[in-house]
Amino acid sequence: MTRPMRLRAVLFDMDGTLLDSAPDFIAICQAMRAERGLAAVDDKLIRDQISGGARAMVAASFAMDPLAEQFEALRLEFLERYQDHCAVLTRPFDGIQELLADIEQAKLIWGVVTNKPLRFAEPIMQQLGLAERSAILICPEHVTNSKPDPEPMTLACSQLGLDPAGVLFVGDDLRDIESGRAAGTRTAAVTYGYIHPDDNPRNWGADVVVDHPLELRTVLERALCRC
DSSP, X not given: OOOOOOOOEEEEOTBTTTEEOHHHHHXXXXXXXXXXXXXXXXXXXXXXXXXXXHHHHHHHHTTXXXXXXXXXXXXXXXXXXXXXXTTSSOEEOTTHHHHHHHHHHTTOEEEEEOSSOHHHHHHHHHHTTOTTTXXXXXXXXXXXSOXXXXXXXXXXXXXXXXXXXXXXXXXXXXXXXXXXXXXXXXXXXXXXXXXXXXXXXXXXXXXXXXXXXXXXXXXXXXXXXXX
């Protein structure tokens, strides 16, 4: 029997996996409501829609149909505000810094593959001091097809010069797992991210499911033993 390839790299989705960006999203939505004389909504209402992007968050915040005449102006305002405040409250999830230190100590490569536009993702990585540590940052601008298509993962592995079988991709959305599996990487689904209430990461078909970043330490230890 052929042994699985030894792990060479760990790639992360950004929002909801590597970084807790919810506080910035929530602050912007609440500020937009306040400036219109509207009471604050439950933060959870916004957080539950983060995986759906700006459109979903704005729709939830204002209880508005995206097809409504005034919706697009609100969405564009959200994005403009986020451009200026994309890393004010955003921080790595608890345990991520320790996990990254473990990865680096093990002489593994790590990087980010995200559907977040480069104009947001790059400055966030820089402001949090992660840009110089990350081996790669793949955003929608770098590919023709974003996740769940395998193209972003395939591109990342190609640019790193790695066989996908030696890469672990970690994400908090079904599209992350689908992208990784289609590209031939190993996959880890996290439950601590921005999971829609009606969704269940244990049903995504990932190789492993974890509830906290530090649980990935065990996953890495097992993978590193496969020589």
